[in-house]
Amino acid sequence: MPNPDLISTIAEAINKGELPLGVFNSPELFELEKERLFAKSWNFLAHESEIPNAGDYVQRYIVDDSFIVTRDKQNRVHVVLNACRHRGRKVCSVEKGNARNFSCPYHGWVYDLDGALIDIPYEDEGYGKDAIDHADWGLMSAPKMGIWRGMIFANLDPNAESLDDYLGDAKWYMDFYTNKSEAGLEVLGSPQRWVVDADWKLAADNFVGDGYHTFITHASTITAGMLPAQSGDFLLDGIQVAMEHFGIGLARQDPLFNSLAYPPPMMEAMRKRFNPEQIAMLDQGVSLPTHANLFPNLSFLNAPGAYTAMAPPAPYMTFRIWRPLAAGKTEIWSWCMVEKDATDEFKQTSYKAYILSFGTSGTLEQDDAENWSQITLPAKGIMASKLSLNYSMGQAILKPIDDWPGPGNAYPLDFTEFAQRAFWKKWISTLEAE
């Protein structure tokens, strides 16, 4: 059981706009997060475009639980636990593929794409005819699953609210990422995966509301030209929106950044898809939404990136899962997303812009991960773990914008920490709940 003092001490700090550094490398909190947070949250697993055809599947994780996300012959998507009902062996040991069914290598139990038990070898001889009701012994489905805009989520809590209810007002902003075109999004290739010695919450904290770090962390990418902003503080005069479960940042400085470098025809086409309030937001001179995080660990980034002097910058978009592996250890999953009906040329330029800026080799990503690891490793220290971190930015000086057309509290700076404070409040209240 967790030390009740630990949680209440952290909660007190968060209420004051502070946070003890130790939260970024604590085995005790990791176990608690597994049970109370990830097992009760809507976890993003895959995008439908990764499994376009009948029989397609990918293997995905919620912390330590492995799931197979499949598309059956009736075009239905399923999320089933990747564990045979006989001895628990993984029935799928690859990341991706196409199959008629899943057969366990240990004793040969066979399951359909929806998880239904099809065959038990030597069933009549070993168990007796009709002694086992196959309906009771299929692969376990995730207690809840949901799909929004092609994004497949699962929740391990059978009593969880629906995905649609959970997303709630965040959809108003997630629209900008997912609803730019009639055809929707597709994943380019497969997600990049890599393991970093950093806590998942640092990544979520960064994407949910850290417009502040760019001017110093990413200074080199402005000098070298991949970040096409006038200066590294391009989010200073921006907007940050804080909601209980979602935070997002927008720029509002220069016209290039505001369109995130989407070419004019794509901008015009997407404006027809947004509702009047969404258009009203854009018409205030703010950018398309850039960085965001949906609690707990699904992040978004849509931004312009330059990769050649021969062509204008191109927009790129990435979805993220920060999968906790252990205290202070995270597997990053980075999807590069693009409009399915965009031209091949656009997809190619968007990919080039992505790869030079984000992902395993991305020049902005490299320095983010470096920061996070150099916070995580020292956070174990006896003295360091108790260090109180200042999370007060904006508290004394900012009030929400009165006539903001969207949901949530919008603040007239992205160099602020409202969305981060909201993230930590949600995090601690989730851990406090039995």
Added chain:
Amino acid sequence: MTIDESLFRDIEAFIYHEAELLDNHQHNEWLELWDEQASYRMPVRVTHTKRQKGQEFQENFGHFDETKEMLGMRIKRLSTSTAWAEEPQSRTRHFVTNLRINALDNEQYQLKTNLMLYRNRLDDAGHDLLSAERHDVIHQVNGEWRILKRTIYMDQATLGTLNLSIFL
């Protein structure tokens, strides 16, 4: 076509020289080894069944997919004082072995090499080991070897290193 001994030794010396430049962080000199039309790719690898193994390396999606200009931008960044992932720099050792050379018909040569890359940083006693097979195409420009194409086939689907702020 057989490769004569002196040509083999010449190409071998070239790839050792290239590795030395990387391990010495002589990035600008390293960039000069690349042809203007060069491509530098590391496809994302996805574990598939043996039967579907042909789909393992993503044709159109990589960890790197660089033009020479993009390599140059990365190197320009590394030359600044705020490229934090390489401040301080990674200590790397490129062990390049198992050189196989195949002459192509247009005075280009296809090389296959095995790469074991040791990477250490800061005061950590541990290390990252990145293992890969590299497929290169090289040719001569004004009597100097230039790399036209490199494809790096990693031996990991999930990469075990903080970032790819280094070159392979």
